[in-house]
Amino acid sequence: MAEILLGVSGSISAYRAADLARDLMRDGHNVHVCLTSSASKFVTPILFESLTGNPCLLDTFEEPERGRIAHIDLARMADLIILAPSTANLLNAVASGTAQNMLTSTVLAATCPIIAAPAMNPAMLENAATQAAIRTLRSRGVVIVEPTEGEVACGEEGRGKLAPNSEILDVARTVLASSQSLTGKKVLITSGPTEEPIDAARVLTNRSSGRMGAALVRAALMMGAEVTCVTGPTETQIPRDADVIRVRTAEQMLDAALPHAKTADFIIGAAAVADYRPANPSKGKLRRSEESISLELVRNPDVIKTLAASAKDGAITCAFAAEPSSALDAAQEKLITKGVSAIAVNDISRTDTGFDSDKNELALLRAGQDPERSGVMSKLACALWLLELLRG
Numbered sequence: 001m002a003e004i005l006l007g008v009s010g011s012i013s014a015y016r017a018a019d020l021a022r023d024l025m026r027d028g029h030n031v032h033v034c035l036t037s038s039a040s041k042f043v044t045p046i047l048f049e050s051l052t053g054n055p056c057l058l059d060t061f062e063e064p065e066r067g068r069i070a071h072i073d074l075a076r077m078a079d080l081i082i083l084a085p086s087t088a089n090l091l092n093a094v095a096s097g098t099a100q101n102m103l104t105s106t107v108l109a110a111t112c113p114i115i116a117a118p119a120m121n122p123a124m125l126e127n128a129a130t131q132a133a134i135r136t137l138r139s140r141g142v143v144i145v146e147p148t149e150g151e152v153a154c155g156e157e158g159r160g161k162l163a164p165n166s167e168i169l170d171v172a173r174t175v176l177a178s179s180q181s182l183t184g185k186k187v188l189i190t191s192g193p194t195e196e197p198i199d200a201a202r203v204l205t206n207r208s209s210g211r212m213g214a215a216l217v218r219a220a221l222m223m224g225a226e227v228t229c230v231t232g233p234t235e236t237q238i239p240r241d242a243d244v245i246r247v248r249t250a251e252q253m254l255d256a257a258l259p260h261a262k263t264a265d266f267i268i269g270a271a272a273v274a275d276y277r278p279a280n281p282s283k284g285k286l287r288r289s290e291e292s293i294s295l296e297l298v299r300n301p302d303v304i305k306t307l308a309a310s311a312k313d314g315a316i317t318c319a320f321a322a323e324p325s326s327a328l329d330a331a332q333e334k335l336i337t338k339g340v341s342a343i344a345v346n347d348i349s350r351t352d353t354g355f356d357s358d359k360n361e362l363a364l365l366r367a368g369q370d371p372e373r374s375g376v377m378s379k380l381a382c383a384l385w386l387l388e389l390l391r392g
Helices: 012-026 047-054 071-079 090-097 103-108 122-127 128-139 165-178 211-222 250-261 304-308 329-337 379-391
Strands: 002-010 029-034 082-084 114-118 148-151 157-161 186-192 226-231 242-248 266-269 277-280 297-299 316-323 342-347 361-365
Touching: 002 071, 002 103, 012 029, 012 082, 012 114, 012 165, 029 047, 029 071, 029 103, 071 103, 082 090, 082 103, 082 165, 090 103, 090 128, 103 165, 114 128, 114 186, 122 128, 122 157, 122 186, 157 226, 165 379, 186 211, 186 304, 186 361, 211 226, 211 379, 226 250, 250 304, 266 304, 266 379, 277 379, 316 329, 316 379, 329 342, 329 361, 342 379
Parallel strands: 002 029, 002 082, 082 114, 186 226, 186 266, 226 242, 266 316, 316 342
Antiparallel strands: 148 157, 277 297, 342 361
């Protein structure tokens, strides 16, 4: 049984939160509910208190137990927070860290996984501020349950309807099932691009943002693992509970990761490591001239292959392959040549997943098994899916 905090904000779909609370209780969980003041215009505290048997709180200064700070107690108690429905106001408040009421104060103090299910007018959802808030929340590990298409309360058609309760419930089950299943395990993750210097000002690099690697770190931490992340240069925030080692080049990445590979239970090579580097980088800055120049490149070490070869007996090793199509032939060959337990493939020719996207779709290849596909999901959901399969 998990302790779940259900946060309800002021959408017309707030009435559906009552059924969601009952569904969570039928799954055996203890549900606590926080309403925003706007939500209380649609549904009442007494409704949720009658359903759950727990106090339903609105105001930051409410204290069911005198002398206790309720929003801190709730934040420490919760194994999972579900924000459903999440209005544009709530999403922006949580993304900016604003403590407006009992709900946002509790979320600000929480360290548990958070699920948010947006519901609003389609124009409000597509507004740049709302989309920026969603991107920020995803980058911090919040699982977003995408709204659906259809007619919204104002009569307009578009994407903005609260996702079905069954879908929110399935996501909650997945997050809770993942929780603590890697307790006691050590996970080594390489992430981000590498930069190979041409001169003092220029580098060879690639388009990797490091988002998938950060999602894997977040997922492994959610599952209770002790995580080391060796990351190349990236602006993507890596969860601070991990041991983060920052490097620039492929050789630096290998040198930093190798000592940890010998004790890791899982090694995941999500970094987009440059295959080649300039043979003779200039110590100064190459100046523009009328003459053409040739750049001699030499091979970089194969980081994940070397880490897999150094892994302890029984360790699970997984490479990533960015392929220019959905074909899996090249990845099947890499599975063998790199000596890894599995390889996760993503199709970089697509514009809706992978580079520059908060979503991904992975195909997992393992020797002697049919490929398994994640479907299009958030990168955190993909990470949880992948770790669950690797865990077995």
